[in-house]
Amino acid sequence: MSKTNNEYDAIVVGSGISGGWAAKELTEKGLRVLQLERGKNIEHITDYVQATKGPWEFPHRGRPTLAMKEVYPVLKRDYPLDEITPDWWASDQDSPYTEVQRFDWFRGYHVGGRSLMWGRQSYRLSEMDFEANARDGVGADWPVRYDEIAPWYDHVERFAGIAGSQEGLPQLPDGQFLPAMPLNCVEEAAAEKLAQAFDGQRRIIPGRNANLTRPLPGRSPCQYRNKCARGCPFGAYFSTQSSTLPAAMATGLLTLQPFSIVHEVLFDRERRRATGVRVMDAVTGDTRDFHAKIVFLCASTLNSTWILMRSATDEWEGGLGSSSGELGHNLMDHHFRAGASGTMDGFDDKEVYGRRPTGFYIPRFQNIGKDKREFLRGYGVQGGASRSGWSRAVAELGVGGDFKDQACRPGDWGIGGTAFGEMLPRHENRIWIDHGRVDAWGLPVLAFDCAIGENERQMRVAMQNDMAEILEAAGARDVHPWETEYYPGAGIHEMGTARMGRDPKTSVLNEWNQVWDCPNVFVTDGSFMASAACQNPSLTYMAFTARAVDHAVGELNRRNL
Amino acid sequence: MSAPEHTLSRREALRQVTALLGGAALTGGAGLLAAAIPSAAAARTALAMSSEFDAGDIAWLEEVADTLLPETDTPGAKAAATGAFVALMVSDTYTDGEQAQFREGLRDIEDWAVTHHGAGFVALSPTDRLAVLEHFDAEQHAYMNAKDDAAPKHPFRMFKELALFGYFTSEIGMHQAQRYTEVPGRFDPCVTRAPGDRSWAGG
Structure with a gap:
């Protein structure tokens, strides 16, 4: 050579x-x-x-099998493992x-x-x-x-x-954007109520996403299939x-x-x-x-x-x-999977057309202006509103023709979201080379020792409470704060x-x-x-x-x- | 086939919940009773005793699914091969313990059909089939709403979940029971729908 x-x-x-x-x-x-x-x-x-x-073109309709989980002992911990890619x-x-x-x-x-x-x-x-x-x-x-x-x-x-969308928020600067993918009518109504309730301090805005709403050279605009992760x-x-x-x-x-x-x-x-x-x-x-x-x-x-x-x-x-x-x-x-969800009444005759590959965003509002917190930094919320489909019927009482015909039709509008919170840099959260173990190419592997701390734990409580407060102000009923298990890395x-x-x-x-x-x-x-x-x-x-x-x-x- | 420990704990939990709710029906009791009746015992032997679902098991699952989701103005579950899908999912995605619970649940359904309606599920009239499933549906609904998070799912809930998932993600379920288009081409954030319009299926 x-x-x-x-x-x-x-x-x-x-x-x-x-x-x-x-x-x-x-x-x-x-x-x-x-x-x-x-x-x-x-x-x-x-x-x-x-x-x-x-x-229907996937034998298990996209879900991972036990055999796949054996091959992917880490990936199986979360959504990335599926039958598709x-x-x-x-x-x-x-x-x-x-x-x-x-x-x-x-x-x-x-x-x-x-x-x-x-x-x-x-x-x-x-x-x-x-x-x-x-x-x-x-x-x-x-x-x-x-x-x-x-x-x-x-x-x-x-x-x-x-x-x-151009929003003029100092904590989330505007940019060189293509037109936003709009909020749906329920999100729009929630955004209006929320802005009034908190005097503009807490806002629902369209998510900002790297999907085209106008063509660029060699690329077509989004067709609203929402199958992005397959290419x-x-x-x-x-x-x-x-x-x-x-x-x-x-x-x-x-x-x-x-x-x-x-x-x-x-x-x-x-x-x-x-x-x-x-x-x-x-x-x-x-x-x-x-x-x-x-x-x-x-x-x-x-x-x-x-x-x-x-x-x-x-x-x-x-x-x-x-x-x-x-x-x-x-x-x-980013630590996440803490937030709230609820139900929005009054839009039974409304639906959306197309599968939008984004949702709404609530820019960070904590530790900004008069909103002072016990914890440092803050979080934004990614969420959306959508009508429930057949899956709601799983937990409902019913069998037979009427049950099936109901399940074919949309149910309530749900609204909710998860916060994504800042994790502070800490010296003790670290990786190093584990010389006792090698990968398939003979390279000693990485070792991890990383955890969230007290600041993040305090923030996770606020993520749930604030989001519940937001949804109630936005007009939702049956609001449930929620939190699920989070381990570092899961935010990818x-x-x-x-x-x-x-x-x-x-x-x-x-x-x-x-x-x-x-x-x-x-x-x-x-x-x-x-x-x-x-x-x-x-x-x-x-x-x-x-x-x-x-x-x-x-x-x-x-x-x- | 001996019942694994987790199956017993599920059944024990079921008894406790049923008793708690003041319900008279004890599935486990009915199963034991049925075992004493020759025809029911024969049905148990015929149904779902192997480690894999055979053609007879799948045919039976198709009938149960088609009773849960029958033909109305759209095709029923059998037309979408929902029973076969349920069997595949149980075999390929359920743990051994979950599979044992599921199979035990199927036997309970068959036992109940024989004991209370005089024949195996497949031989029953549409009305009697529906009555059998209504019984198990009421039982699972009460149990699932009262159980601890850690307690196992009711087998009929397992079946219902898989049957709904299988039907509504089938080609029939996506295109006929719901509306589906692979390439919507645009997003309209607010459309007025006519009463009775079916759901738009997810991708």
Whole structure:
């Protein structure tokens, strides 16, 4: 193999939301890019083999079987395990991990990563969020403020296509939105009553989601099938396959290489720079080095940190970026599954047409203005109103023809939602390498020790009480607050473990997502998050990735890398 | 086949709840009584005794499902092969303990049909079939509303859940019992529906 075949301008590790953006931005700036993906390829549209099937086309109508649960002992803990796309989630058998405390780690090891299965809710962080750590004396101060990232939110929203409404809320900044997917008539009525009851402090707004309500180049608007997580044959939601990969491929500068597990970043001790990465072929087990001027780690929050921990260990025992003592620490998720539900009367003659792939959102209102709480930070609520269908009949008394005919017709309108709450960064919530156990490729696995704390527990009580109060104010009856079991990771918003900061002694990355100890390595997936805020994080990864690429290319041109 | 412990605890719980509610009907008692009657004993032997559901079991399940969800102005459960679906789901998604409870519940239905209506379920008139299911439905409804969360489900609730799920997610159930379109093409947030319009099925 000639050396030139292994040399690129930039290497991007991972092909999910962050990796897709890195490859697009780097190639569009003229760099020759090698994008490495540990898993198989999934071709846009042609590999979405389940996309248009009705439930009757699955033997168990989509539900997992006992045999599947044996194969997926972790994935079975939650909704991702179904009969429809089990092979779009990482194999628990091949990729085990160690849990000192339960951590639900649901991974997508294939081209596109979790951009194919994500929930598509897309919200900006606000000035309040970037200031929070400094204000509260928690964790490390974000080295970035809102006005610095705002233009990059604009940039990624225009390309990704985010449906949303302009609301003028300082805690949830507006953006470059396509028309929102509207509230239905019951949600609209609830929103009006709620706004009056709390003088606009608590509001129901349309969810902001990465589904198109207008066409974008090469992509059709949403057809309201709500089968997004199977892959969209219309390209109507943002994914690597629908959006960033075609853009990067169009430059002619991208080489996408599946089945390539990055073993480590190669570190030149003399130059204090990375020279490339060592890659293991996931099928043959052969290793091969690839070289580049810059490396973007976008392997997903915990996987990028895992790679760093395996890199430059002859220089730093804990790996590249460990000199601060914070690599692997400050693991966060959004804690959720606490809220309330109720019934809305007065809309018996109303229904909706089409299956809207989003719901409503209640922006954070706690610890804002006069709303002071015992806990720090806060939560937003994702919910919706819909008419009950046949499933309500399961718990009703009845058999026979009349029972069946009733079950064929819609029942009451239900309304409800779950809060998504901020989890504070805490040093003791961490991952490390468990050298006593290896995965299917012989790599020592990650170990997890992470739990929510008192701040989150207090918030969970408020999530239920506040939401019940909101629904009652919105006109609901039979309001029930509820909470179900939550373990970190279940939000599938894992963040932190390589936080950015202002000081190399207390953070892994600088304000441009560069590893302090090796500035030509950039980490732009959720690992960099210095705090979690309460907004769904993917849009923020997109914006920071694009900003980091812009900086990286500028630094290359200035010959600083 | 000996009854596993969890089945006994379910039945014990059932007795307690039924007694609590002042109900006269004790399913377990009826089952024991039926075992003493030769025809009922024969029915028990014929029904659902194997580890897998055989063709006879499935045919029986089709009739029970079709009584729960009969043909009206839309096809009934049998037309959607709901019994076969129930059998598949029990075999492939229920734990061994749940399967044993389910099978025991089926035997109870058959026993009750023989004891109280003089013949096995399939041989009964539509009116008598409905009466049998009304009995078990009332029993499950009372039990499920009173039981602890941790206590097992009533077998007839298991059946009802699977039969409704199977019927309404079948091609018939989606397209005829409900309205369904694979590609709606637009979202209309507020439509006035005519009285009697069927539900829009989820995807």
